[in-house]
Every structure is written in C-alpha cells, then in structure tokens.
Amino acid sequence: MQSETWSPRERMVYSAAQLLRARGATATGIREVVARAGAPRGSFQHYFPGGKDQLVGEALEWAGGFAERRAASYPATTDDPTPAGLFAHMVEGWKAEFTARGFERGCPVMATAADLAGGDSAVNGHVRAALEGWGHAVAAELARMGVPAGRAGALATLMISALEGAIMWARVRRDVGPLETVVTELAPLLDSAARP
Amino acid sequence: MQSETWSPRERMVYSAAQLLRARGATATGIREVVARAGAPRGSFQHYFPGGKDQLVGEALEWAGGFAERRAASYPATTDDPTPAGLFAHMVEGWKAEFTARGFERGCPVMATAADLAGGDSAVNGHVRAALEGWGHAVAAELARMGVPAGRAGALATLMISALEGAIMWARVRRDVGPLETVVTELAPLLDSAARP
DNA sequence: TCCATACTATGACAAGCGTCATATCGAGCA
DNA sequence: TGCTCGATATGACGCTTGTCATAGTATGGA
Numbered sequence: 001m002q003s004e005t006w007s008p009r010e011r012m013v014y015s016a017a018q019l020l021r022a023r024g025a026t027a028t029g030i031r032e033v034v035a036r037a038g039a040p041r042g043s044f045q046h047y048f049p050g051g052k053d054q055l056v057g058e059a060l061e062w063a064g065g066f067a068e069r070r071a072a073s074y075p076a077t078t079d080d081p082t083p084a085g086l087f088a089h090m091v092e093g094w095k096a097e098f099t100a101r102g103f104e105r106g107c108p109v110m111a112t113a114a115d116l117a118g119g120d121s122a123v124n125g126h127v128r129a130a131l132e133g134w135g136h137a138v139a140a141e142l143a144r145m146g147v148p149a150g151r152a153g154a155l156a157t158l159m160i161s162a163l164e165g166a167i168m169w170a171r172v173r174r175d176v177g178p179l180e181t182v183v184t185e186l187a188p189l190l191d192s193a194a195r196p
Numbered sequence: 197m198q199s200e201t202w203s204p205r206e207r208m209v210y211s212a213a214q215l216l217r218a219r220g221a222t223a224t225g226i227r228e229v230v231a232r233a234g235a236p237r238g239s240f241q242h243y244f245p246g247g248k249d250q251l252v253g254e255a256l257e258w259a260g261g262f263a264e265r266r267a268a269s270y271p272a273t274t275d276d277p278t279p280a281g282l283f284a285h286m287v288e289g290w291k292a293e294f295t296a297r298g299f300e301r302g303c304p305v306m307a308t309a310a311d312l313a314g315g316d317s318a319v320n321g322h323v324r325a326a327l328e329g330w331g332h333a334v335a336a337e338l339a340r341m342g343v344p345a346g347r348a349g350a351l352a353t354l355m356i357s358a359l360e361g362a363i364m365w366a367r368v369r370r371d372v373g374p375l376e377t378v379v380t381e382l383a384p385l386l387d388s389a390a391r392p
Numbered sequence: 393t394c395c396a397t398a399c400t401a402t403g404a405c406a407a408g409c410g411t412c413a414t415a416t417c418g419a420g421c422a
Numbered sequence: 423t424g425c426t427c428g429a430t431a432t433g434a435c436g437c438t439t440g441t442c443a444t445a446g447t448a449t450g451g452a
Contacts, residue, residue, distance in 0.1 A: 021314075023315075026219070027222040031408085031410090041431075042429075042430045042432075045412080046428080046430075051411070052410065103313070106313065110361075113310075113367065114306055114307040114309075114310035115219065115220040115223060115310070117299070118218040118301060131368055154377045154380065157365065158358060160365070161358045161361025161378055163361065165306075165356060169353065169357060169360075172309050173327075181353045184350065185350050186385075189381070225438075225439065225440085226441090236399080236400050237401075239400060239401095242398080398447100399446100399447080400446075402443100403444090404442085405443095406441095407440095409437080410436100410437095411434105411435080411436095414434105415432080416430075417428105417429080417431085418428090418429085420425105421424100421425085421426085422424085
C-alpha cells in the first residue's frame with residue numbers, strides 16, 4: 001500500500017476504496033478503514049470532517065480516476081489500436097486482479113451503487129461522476145479510433161455495462177470465464193463500429 | 197404485497213427480496229423485513245431457524261425463479277421470436293419497473309453479490325444458483341430460436357452481464373437511457389447468431 | 393378434557409456502528 | 423520562552439444489528 005510514500009490521509013482513502021470493493025459501502029466501517037491504513041483513529045475526523053460520506057466520496061473519485069487512466073493507457077500498448085482491443089485491455093486488468101489476488105475485491109462503483117443508488121445519499125453524486133467520467137474516457141478512446149461521435153458514447157455504455165456485469169458474475173463463480181466470454185462475444189461488434 | 201393471499205412466511209421472503217434490491221444485503225435488517233411484511237417478529241425465528249442467511253437465500257431463490265420465468269415468458273409474446281427480441285423483453289421489464297416505481301430498487305442478485313461475493317458467506321451458493329439458473333433459462337430460449345448450443349451459453353452470459361451493468365447505470369443516473377442503449381447496440385449481434 | 397404442536401410475543405444480550413467532545417502532542421514562529 | 427495550530431489520542435454517546443431465551447396463545451386430534 002505504499003505506506004512509506006503515502007500520507008495517512010491518502011492511505012485512508014485507498015483503504016476505504018479496497019474495503020468498498022470487498023464488502024460494499026454499508027459494511028465498510030471507518031474503524032476498519034483507519035486500522036488498515038495504519039492511520040491514527042483521531043486523524044479521521046481531522047481529515048474528513050464530512051464523515052463517512054466524504055471518505056467514500058473520495059474513494060470513488062480515486063477509483064474513477066483509476067478506471068479512466070486504465071482506459072487512456074491503452075493506445076500506448078499497441079501499434080494497431082482497435083475498439084475490441086481497448087475492451088480486452090480493460091477486461092485484462094480485472095482478469096489479472098482476480099488471478100493474482102483472488103475474487104475478494106470487485107468494482108467499488110458497482111458495490112457502492114448497489115448499496116446506495118436507491119436512496120438520496122450524498123455519495124450518489126460521486127458514484128455518478130465516477131461512472132460518467134469513466135464512460136467519457138472510454139468514448140474518447142473509441143472516437144480516436146474512428147468510431148463516429150454519436151456511436152462512441154453508446155458503445156462505451158455497453159462496454160462498461162457488460163464489464164460490470166461480468167465482474168460480478170466472475171466473482172460469484174470464482175472464475176474469470178464470464179470476463180473472457182464478454183470479450184469474445186463483443187469483439188466483432190466493437191470492431192465493426194470503427195470502420196467508416 | 198398480496199397480504200391477503202400470502203402467508204406471513206411468504207411475505208417475509210418477498211419483503212426481504214425488495215429490501216435487498218433497495219439497500220443490499222448488509223443494510224437489510226431483519227427487524228425491518230419483518231415489519232414490512234406485517235409479520236410477527238417472533239415468527240421470524242420460527243420460520244427461519246437458519247437466521248438471516250436462510251432468509252436472504254430464499255429471497256434470492258425467489259428472485260432467480262422470477263427472472264427465469266420472465267425469460268421463459270418471451271415466446272408467448274410474439275409470433276416471430278428473435279434473440280434481440282428476447283433481450284428487449286428482458287430489459288423491458290426493468291424499464292417498466294423504473295418508470296412506474298422509480299429507481300429505488302435494483303437487482304437483488306447484483307446487490308447481494310456486491311456485498312457478499314468476496315467472502316465465504318453461506319449465501320454465496322444461492323447467489324450463484326440464481327445467476328446460473330437465469331443464464332440457463334436464457335440460453336434455453338436462445339437455443340430454441342436456432343442459436344447453436346455452444347454459443348447460446350456465451351450469449352446468455354453477455355446478455356445478463358450487460359443487463360446488470362445497465363441496471364446499475366440506470367439507477368445511478370435515474371434514467372432508463374443505458375437500458376435502451378444496450379438493447380439497441382446488442383440487437384444486431386444477437387440476431388446474427390440465430391442464423392445458420 | 394387433555395395434551396402436543398404450531399405459532400406468536402417480548403425482553404435481553406453482546407457487539408458493532410458513526411459521531412462527538414476533549415485532551416495531548418509537536419513543530420514553527422514571534 | 424511563549425503561543426498557535428495542525429495532527430494525534432482516547433473515551434463516551436446513542437443507536438442498531440443478529441441472535442437467543444423464555445414465555446404465552448391457539449389449534450386440532452385423542
């Protein structure tokens with residue numbers, strides 16, 4: 001957790017994100033977040049006067065940025081970027097996570113949305129921002145590959161939706177199969193959209 | 197809630213499912229389930245000696261059966277069944293729900309998976325059973341329309357994954373747009389799989 | 393009438409939660 | 423040396439949670 005280079009505040013945000021991924025928003029307790037961050041308990045209320053909502057909000061901001069950077073990192077990995085390749089790149093990150101670290105941790109956006117999207121929590125705005133920022137990043141990459149502007153947003157929505165569902169399914173089955181399935185099945189559709 | 201025709205036990209299972217959908221497994225309290233069911237509190241431990249896990253498990257069983265019946269109900273609604281039509285039928289149920297009752301309630305399978313899929317809760321088996329039962333039901337419908345057996349399962353996985361993700365996104369945005377998007381974008385891919 | 397069984401009722405338990413109040417520490421600066 | 427202020431420490435508050443224990447009531451058969 002980069003405990004040497006990160007500040008206690010950063011470590012709390014990171015720990016919150018990881019706990020969110022594993023258990024969801026409701027089951028994530030600030031005492032445990034603080035303990036895992038190796039941070040002083042008294043510092044929580046110092047850095048996060050907005051309480052749990054603020055902490056969860058910042059964790060989602062962090063997660064959203066991470067997902068956006070992941071999408072934006074794709075073109076540098078290949079000489080011949082394609083929409084299907086982008087999707088495979090996004091999914092590959094999750095396959096690697098599950099293979100290396102098991103299926104304990106899912107997507108923090110989905111976990112928080114499942115818990116809180118129905119109500120009017122202050123966190124809702126952060127969930128939405130993370131999701132739409134991610135969508136815009138993916139759409140921007142698609143557009144760069146020649147997908148028409150009007151289509152890129154729709155395909156980004158489809159890609160992220162399918163990815164989220166496959167992440168859930170993979171965790172439940174403890175098997176990356178569903179992730180591979182959506183990549184395989186979606187590939188021809190995605191690539192056919194890039195041609196003029 | 198059919199309070200006249202349903203037994204207290206059935207009402208508790210149903211109420212648990214609805215609360216699961218809105219808040220997730222962790223935030224769903226036994227006391228509230230019982231209260232909403234209009235059931236006596238003492239009856240809970242009588243009907244569910246297995247505690248909360250048993251109640252949540254049965255709620256998921258109920259939800260899985262509901263999703264399977266929804267998929268199986270498609271052929272009766274049209275003279276010319278197609279894979280894309282099946283997917284549209286599945287999504288239509290969610291659009292109607294959101295339009296009529298708002299975005300408070302999502303999918304109970306996703307909500308429970310987000311909370312518990314990482315651990316080794318006794319509920320995990322029920323989540324998995326609900327998901328795979330649903331998948332098999334969808335695959336069976338696809339096969340009936342001429343989708344090759346080897347492909348039907350994969351397409352069912354893709355359809356359910358995309359649907360789950362779109363449900364989440366729709367709730368977060370409080371807008372059925374993402375549901376419509378995945379139907380539109382997936383339609384040609386799905387129908388192209390039905391031809392020999 | 394008696395009794396077994398199904399169901400209902402209620403109170404208590406330990407544990408956890410988010411939050412708050414307050415005290416102490418430790419540098420930097422006048 | 424004093425003062426200030428960011429950061430840390432600790433204890434307590436009221437509340438909710440899942441579960442358990444222990445009653446009471448009702449019903450139906452012998």
